[in-house]
Amino acid sequence: MNSILVRSGVVALASVVASLVLAVSIVPALGGTVDGNAWMMCVLCPLLIAWPASAYTFWQSDRLKSAHRELARTHAQLAAAHRRLAEKASRDDMTGMLNRETFFARLDRSRRRSDRGTLLIIDADNFKAINDNYGHLTGDEALLLIAEAIRSGVRSGDVLGRIGGEEFGAFLTGAGEQEARQVAERVRREVESISFQPKEGQMLPLTVSIGGTVCASEATVPELVRAADRLLYEAKHRGRNRVIIGKAPVSRAA
Template sequence: MKQVWLQSIAVTLMAVIGSLLVCWGVLVFEGKPLDGEVVLLSMLSPVLLGFPIVFFLLYQKRKVRLAHLELSAAHDELAAVHRRLAEKARRDDLTGLLNRGAFVSAIDATRGHKSRGCLLVVDADNFKQINDSFGHLAGDEALRRISAAIRENVRRSDFQGRLGGEEFGIFLCGADLANAYIIAERLRQAVEAIAFAPQGREILRMTVSIGIADAPAPATFPEIMAKADKRLYEAKERGRNRVVMSAERDAA
């Protein structure tokens, strides 16, 4: 508000000076002497008429500018909230990984490119026993620990999601089977090393079985998932806690 007052006064002073110059020019042109009343009227007119108008216009301009700033700030805040909600809608509430829908969409988005990759399907072994013996809260904590191991052992550029229940998916963008096997084995060992003691009891050994399928560019998600599920089933059949990439290569 102080700035509006100062600007109004400055504009009014300029108007007074301009009015006096015009008045003086007219009197000189007409060959008349300076008249005190005329000079006073030339000074008062800008002050009495011009100042209120200038002040009103500047005040309205200030209000419009402030309203624009508030609207811009509200728009930015709304956009930020929208981004947070959109991101939250893509995430699994328990683990923070992508939910199944977002995970599948992320993989589908890569299908139009020539780059390939590998899909890892990770399933917690004997998970039902954790829920039955220690309750669902302990089961939830076990899933969070596994998801943390996933984050720590894959690249940030890779897609990580919870497919449902105790099953997780990892899509290694651009990876070949050899690299996928190394990453999967590292993850399996990381989960096996977790010191999980539900309810403060003895440490419970956690393990995962992992099935790997390569994802050539033309393949769709259902096709890739079917291959990875088959490898996962083989891992379970062979005793769990292992990585299966093909009938010839697996790790215990």
């Protein structure tokens, strides 16, 4: 308020000065004289009109600026909340990895940017038996340990998602067959080294089977998934706790 009074006072004084200058310049030119009443009117009128008018204008201007600042702050908060909600909606609630829909959308975008990379599908071995014998809460504990081991095994920048109950996807950006095999084996060993005790004094081994397909430039995302799935099932049939990496066959129109 003090700032408004000071600013409006300055405007009022400037108006008084302007009024006096005009009176002194114009009235004699028109053949008149500036007497005491004229001087008083030149001072009082600007003070009575300009001061309250400018004070009201400055007050409204400050309110408008404050409203704009509050609006900008609220907009920023809403944008941040929207980003948080969008991020939450894209994540699996339990593991924090990308959910199935978001993982495959990210895979598709990555494939559009670059033809290079390898898709891994990682499935926990004998996981139904854990749920059946120890309960789903224990199964969830095991799944969280497996998810953390997968995170430890992949590289920074690789795309991870939970694409099924006990099935995970990993897109190894830019990785060829040899590097993908090394990463997949590291993931397998990380899971195998977990010390999981569903009951005190009872150790239960955790393992995963991994099927991986090196991305051909012409391959679509569904073709990559089908190829990785076939190799995953092959790893299961060959005894589980193993990695099989291959190349995706590409269907070509006749």
